[in-house]
Amino acid sequence: MSPRSSATGAARTRAEIIDAAVGQASLEGLEAITIGRLAGRLGMSKAGVIGPFGTKEELQLAALESANAVFRREVWDPVASAEPGLGRLEALMESWLSFLGSDVFPGGCFITQAAADFDGREGSVRAAVEETSRLWERVLCREARAAIGRGELPAGTDPRQIAFELGAIAQGVNQARQLRREQDAAGRGRRAMRRVLGLTDDRA
């Protein structure tokens, strides 16, 4: 079931195809992946690549699901055991920034890439991307709500506004790093996030 490295036969092949698809998609977009190029990169035939999925659309959905799992493992899991509230939200942002600065996905944030690629289309992949985006925003929102409930953020704060702003900043970091290749993208993002969370380390 798990797409980790070992496994036997078909499951292993399937995981390798998905990994290659995720890499390709993070660079050029989920729609730009191509059966033929994946086959070339993997040293397989086109039929062998598409076989386990039946359809390119199913392969796209599998790649998205895999990228979600990677994101959860890299960003959420490290802070999952902490207590809900501002502390965990702060740790989550650090985790997120570290992820955006890594090369886990060679082309940067997979969801941002997929969102731009599919927000003007219709179909099941678009729906899955939208749902992923919604789910992650719900996570941020829940965490912000916990922080408000504990009095760590001002009463009356709108948790959805916090979630929106944190997500926007992450998008900005991703673009600064991937498009403009700014060295200090993470630093700018950190400052912005800390200001949103009231953890001002600069002038009032």
Next chain:
Amino acid sequence: MSPRSSATGAARTRAEIIDAAVGQASLEGLEAITIGRLAGRLGMSKAGVIGPFGTKEELQLAALESANAVFRREVWDPVASAEPGLGRLEALMESWLSFLGSDVFPGGCFITQAAADFDGREGSVRAAVEETSRLWERVLCREARAAIGRGELPAGTDPRQIAFELGAIAQGVNQARQLRREQDAAGRGRRAMRRVLGLTDDRA
């Protein structure tokens, strides 16, 4: 020279092709535009479409240039005559939000779309997209610097940080509207921008 609606013969055709290409690109990405589909939509032959540009890459560059001109006309020009400083920066943000909420580009912000599409590639189009992004950030930065110089933003404020955050918020608005179809995307963006600019209309 200007791609406005009237004009004679070839220039007019060229402008029509570019308009169609911009529309298509804002929906599905600058790389996903296709000579054949443009020809179909325009009732022309493929040769007639690619003729004025010679190459798809040149057509992409022309589409990007046109989108830049539209952006400047819709967002910058309305505030260009005001005095530099916080007032104009605020007006610029309103102008930007209004633009993001309009359907000038059917698929949302052209640059965000193009950035995601090309930030993992190489070549002249990528370079042009990057330069556009840099240029716009420089505009925001210059405006923030003016506001700081006039004492309308706290001394010691980093104008590049302001530019980064405003740009990130716009990206967030675009994704909220285009992917998640949130009704109040502009409202969230406005609140976030005003907070960045110290124009707090919510609780301290």
Next chain:
DNA sequence: TCGTTATGCAAACGACCGTTCGTTATCCTC
């Protein structure tokens, strides 16, 4: 050990890709 079931390959399909070529219609200038 032998059928059965997976697993992946080679080849081919029709469709569309970007680009090139030669030709035609239309206009402007002598």
Next chain:
DNA sequence: GAGGATAACGAACGGTCGTTTGCATAACGA
């Protein structure tokens, strides 16, 4: 009116796209 430039056409090029089909071969359960 004749002649030349211009603009767009239709047809074709070699490739690549996603998908389907039939055939090997490897693995497995009896």
